[in-house]
Amino acid sequence: MALKVELKPKERIIIGQVVIRNDEQRTRFFIEGDAPILREKDILTAASADTPAKKIYLAIQLMYLAQDPTHEHETYFQLVREFINAAPSALPHVHEINNRILSDDLYKALKAARKLIAYEAELIENAKRV
Structure with a gap:
């Protein structure tokens, strides 16, 4: 089962060793697989x-x-x-x-x-x- 993640504008998330920064609009995506994930509020x-x-x-x-x-x-x-x-x-x-x-x-x-x-x-x- 995939993990659904919604990012606010400009919000960051770490997935594995990669930092992802959202653009200007709210985004939703699904993460399949096993990797450490940290939302910006937890970093x-x-x-x-x-x-x-x-x-x-x-x-x-x-x-x-x-x-x-x-x-x-x-x-x-x-x-x-x-x-x-x-x-x-x-x-x-x-x-x-x-x-x-x-x-x-x-x-x-x-x-x-x-x-x-x-x-x-x-x-x-x-x-x-x-």
């Missing part, structure tokens, strides 16, 4: 990875899009160690991400990393109040 650039949790998300994103995700494992685990040392309360979120990575479900690992980013934002907000 994080190196420049926008400005917090530790976002850097973890970026490492997972690179794993998801890579032909060999193991190249990013060392970076990912170093970032996670540093994050847990700074915020041990984030361990349940990291466990969820790790379980997704170990079960080779990198797309769901990305979704779990979004929760980690939200949790990090809560921690920062709480720290500002104190």
Whole structure:
């Protein structure tokens, strides 16, 4: 079964190793086959990875899009160690991400990393109040 994708004007999508940018009008197309796909709203650039949790998300994103995700494992685990040392309360979120990575479900690992980013934002907000 094909995946139906609708792109807004000027919206980008990554399919495999290729970035596709839509033209001026809304477009619908169908993707058949197996390739990693990320819509623009889910893409994080190196420049926008400005917090530790976002850097973890970026490492997972690179794993998801890579032909060999193991190249990013060392970076990912170093970032996670540093994050847990700074915020041990984030361990349940990291466990969820790790379980997704170990079960080779990198797309769901990305979704779990979004929760980690939200949790990090809560921690920062709480720290500002104190």
